[in-house]
Amino acid sequence: MSICLLGSGNWGTTLAHLMACNGHDVKLWCRSRSVRDEINKKHTNRRYTEGFPIHKGVQASNDLRACVDSSDTIIHVIPSKAFREVSRTIAHMLRPDHVIIHATKGLEQGTQKRMSEILCEETCVRQIGVLSGPNIAREILADKPAGTVIATRFPRVAAEAQRLFAGPRFRVYDNSDVVGVEMGGALKNIIAIAGGVIAALELGENARSLLITRGLGEMTRIGMSFGAEAPTFMGLAGMGDLMVTCASPHSRNHRLGRAMAAGTGLEEALASLGMVAEGVNTSRVAHEIATERRVYAPVVEAVYQMVHEDRAPSDVARELMLMEARPDIDL
Numbered sequence: 001m002s003i004c005l006l007g008s009g010n011w012g013t014t015l016a017h018l019m020a021c022n023g024h025d026v027k028l029w030c031r032s033r034s035v036r037d038e039i040n041k042k043h044t045n046r047r048y049t050e051g052f053p054i055h056k057g058v059q060a061s062n063d064l065r066a067c068v069d070s071s072d073t074i075i076h077v078i079p080s081k082a083f084r085e086v087s088r089t090i091a092h093m094l095r096p097d098h099v100i101i102h103a104t105k106g107l108e109q110g111t112q113k114r115m116s117e118i119l120c121e122e123t124c125v126r127q128i129g130v131l132s133g134p135n136i137a138r139e140i141l142a143d144k145p146a147g148t149v150i151a152t153r154f155p156r157v158a159a160e161a162q163r164l165f166a167g168p169r170f171r172v173y174d175n176s177d178v179v180g181v182e183m184g185g186a187l188k189n190i191i192a193i194a195g196g197v198i199a200a201l202e203l204g205e206n207a208r209s210l211l212i213t214r215g216l217g218e219m220t221r222i223g224m225s226f227g228a229e230a231p232t233f234m235g236l237a238g239m240g241d242l243m244v245t246c247a248s249p250h251s252r253n254h255r256l257g258r259a260m261a262a263g264t265g266l267e268e269a270l271a272s273l274g275m276v277a278e279g280v281n282t283s284r285v286a287h288e289i290a291t292e293r294r295v296y297a298p299v300v301e302a303v304y305q306m307v308h309e310d311r312a313p314s315d316v317a318r319e320l321m322l323m324e325a326r327p328d329i330d331l
Contacts, residue, residue, distance in 0.1 A: 001070065001071055001072045001073075002024070002025040002026060002027050002059075002070050002071055003019055003024050003025065003026045003027065003071055003073050003075060003164065004026075004027050004029065004067040004068050004070065004071035004073070004074050004075070005019075005026055005027070005028050005029065005074075005075040005077060006029050006064075006067075006074065006075065006076050006077060006078055006086060006090075007029070007030075007076070007077035007078045007079075008028055008029070008030030008031075008032070008035050008036075008039070008045065008048070008060060009048050009077070009079070009275060009276065010048040010049060010137050010252075010275055011077055011103060011135075011137050012028070012075075012077035012103075013028065013039075013045045013048055013049050013054060013058075013137075014049065014137040014140050014141055015075060015077060015103060015131075015165070016028045016054070016055075016058045016075075017049075017052075017054050017055050017058060017141060018140060018165060018167075018170060019057075019075075019164050019165065020054075020055035020056070020057030020058045021055050021057075021167065022164065022165070022166075022167050023057075024057065024164060025057055025059070026057060026058045026059065027059055027061055027066075027067040027070060027071065028058050028059065028060045028061070028067075029060075029061055029062070029063075029064055029067045030060055030061075030062065031062070032062075033062060035047070035060065036060040036061060036062055037060075039054055039058060039059075039060035040059065040060050043055070043056055043058075047274065048275065049137065049138070049141060050138065052138070052141040052142070064089065064090065064093075065093055068090055068093040068094065069093060071098075072097075072098060072099065073098070073099045073100075073101065073160055073164070074090075074094075074098060074099070074100045074101070074125075075100075075101050075102075075103065075131075075164075076100055076101070076102040076103070076104065076115070076119070077102070077103045077104060078104060079104065079106065079276040079278065080104055080106030080107060080108055080109075080115065080186075080278060080281060080282075081106075081109070081276070081281060083102075083104055083106075083108070083115055083118055084108065084118050084122060087118055087119055087122040087123055088122045090123070091122050091123045091124070094123050094124055094125050095124070095125075096124050096125065096126070097127075098125045098127070099125070099127045099128075099129070099156065099157055099160050100119055100123070100125050100127070100128050100129070101128070101129040101130070101131055101150070101157065101160070101161055101164075102115045102116065102119065102128070102129075102130060102131070103130075103131040103132065104278075105132060105185035105186050105188075105189060105278050106186050106189075106278040106281060106282055107186050107281070107282050107285040107286070108285070109281055109284060109285055112285055112288065112289055114179070114182040114183070114186075115130070115182065116128050116130060116178055116182060127152075127154045127156060127157050128152065128154075128157065128178075129150050129151065129152035129154070129157040129158065129160075129161055130149075130150070130151040130152065130178055130181050130182050130185070131148055131149070131150055131161065131165070132148065132149055132151065132181050132182070132184065132185035132236075132237040132241065133146075133147060133148030133149045133185075133236040133237055133240060133241055134146070134147070134148075134236060134240040134241045134243065134244040134245075135148055135241075136244060136248055136250050136251065137250075138250055139250070140169075140170065143169055144169065145169045145170070145171075146169070146170055146171070147170070147171035147172070147173060147236055147240075148165070148170070148171070148172055148173070148236065149172075149173050149174070149175050149181055149235065149236050149237045150162070150165075150172055150173070150174050150175070151174075151175045151176065151177060151178045151180070151181035151182070151237070152174070152176070152178065153176055153178065158174045161174075162174075173235075173236060175232060175235065175237070177228060177229045177232040179223065179226050179227050179228040179229075180223050180228035180229050180232030180233065180237070180238070181232060181237040183219070183222065183223035183226060183228050184219060184223065184228075184232060184233055184237040184238040184241060184242075185237055185241060186278065186282050186286075187218070187219040187222060187223070187282065187286060187300075188215075188219060188238070188241045188242040188245055188246075189245065189253045189277070189278045189279030189282050189283075190215075190253075190279050190282055190283045190286055190299070190300055190303050191211065191212070191215035191216075191218075191219070191242055191245075191246060191299060191303075192242070192245035192246050192251050192253035192254050192257065192279060193253045193254070193256055193257035193260075193277075193279045193280075193283070193303050193306075193307065194211055194215065194246075194257060194299055194302065194303050195208060195211060195212075195245065195246030195247065195251075195253075195254050195257060196251075196253065196254040196255060196256060196257020196258040196259075196260075196261065197257045197258070197260070197261040197306070197313045197317060198211060198246075198257075198317075199249075199254070199257075199258055200257065200258040200259075200261035200262050200313075201261050201313065201314060201317065203317070208246060208247065211246065211299065212239075212242055212243060212246050214298075214299060215242060215246075215299050216233060216238065216239055216242055217329075217330055217331065218295075218296070218297040218298075218299055218300055219233055219238060219242070220233040220238070220331055221295050221296065221297065221330075221331060222286060222289055222290060222293075222295050222297060222300075224331070225289070225293045225295055230331060252273060252275055252276070252277045252278075253277050253278070253279035255273060255277075256269050256270070256273060256277045256279065256280070257313075259272065259273075260306065260307070260313060261313040261314075266280070266307060279303070279307075280307055283300065283303045283304045283307050283308065284304065284307075284308055286300045286304070287300060287301060287304040287308075296326070296330070298320060298323060299320065302316040302317070302319070302320055303316075
């Protein structure tokens with residue numbers, strides 16, 4: 001049986017390539033016929049993965065049913081905005097013994113639901129896993145070493161993730177805290193936008209360290225309000241992912257923060273990016289969560305104001321520095 005991967009964007013194409021490099025046949029479902037033809041004929045996906053070659057074991061298709069029907073394992077990498085729609089569409093194609101591993105780092109606007117919760121609501125599948133970690137796609141395409149986390153309550157799912165993704169240049173660690181891994185992956189995108197602001201304003205490495213440390217505290221507090229385990233945020237799906245996305249110029253959310261700090265408006269910055277920056281949507285959802293649950297999250301609030309209320313990045317940065325100090329370890 002081949003593997004079905006839903007989503008031919010930057011991360012979806014990269015994961016399809018990674019699995020093909022490990023010897024697996026991958027059916028990559030994409031909406032665009034032009035993307036399908038480029039992957040199948042030229043073995044590239046220039047819009048999303050620049051000039052990196054895509055392994056010939058990846059076969060792109062616009063036929064959703066054919067992709068799902070030929071697979072026992074589904075890798076779901078649809079952005080959070082369309083995640084429920086696609087999950088609902090494939091629901092009648094799925095069997096209870098299917099495995100679904102999703103790699104979408106976001107929260108649903110309006111419901112505040114995690115992607116695994118949406119899968120449970122929309123499909124019959126219960127053997128679900130979450131793939132998340134410090135994974136810059138272009139580095140993986142360039143065959144540079146990396147590690148990630150598979151979060152699941154099912155040993156079969158963890159073993160499947162290891163079989164599909166683990167290799168000489170990619171390590172896969174397991175974790176049973178699904179809530180923590182999902183929340184870490186989603187919330188770090190917000191802090192990464194602030195990381196881009198710090199880089200653009202040339203505020204220095206001390207400021208970046210301050211942001212990462214305090215941002216991690218906010219991620220942990222918000223996650224724990226949903227039942228996540230605090231130690232999870234010390235691992236790859238928390239601190240690991242936060243560090244790379246706050247520092248790397250290849251991170252989409254970091255690039256968005258840079259552009260906005262340079263005076264580019266949100267819509268123009270997103271258009272220039274050409275890809276989904278999950279931190280935009282997640283900052284709105286996290287702002288709602290922090291307000292409703294009375295979770296102390298000033299960095300989240302600052303990014304929300306910058307992105308959704310058109311506050312100047314330099315102004316919100318100044319206000320953060322002038323806030324009353326709290327204990328260093330503040331959970």
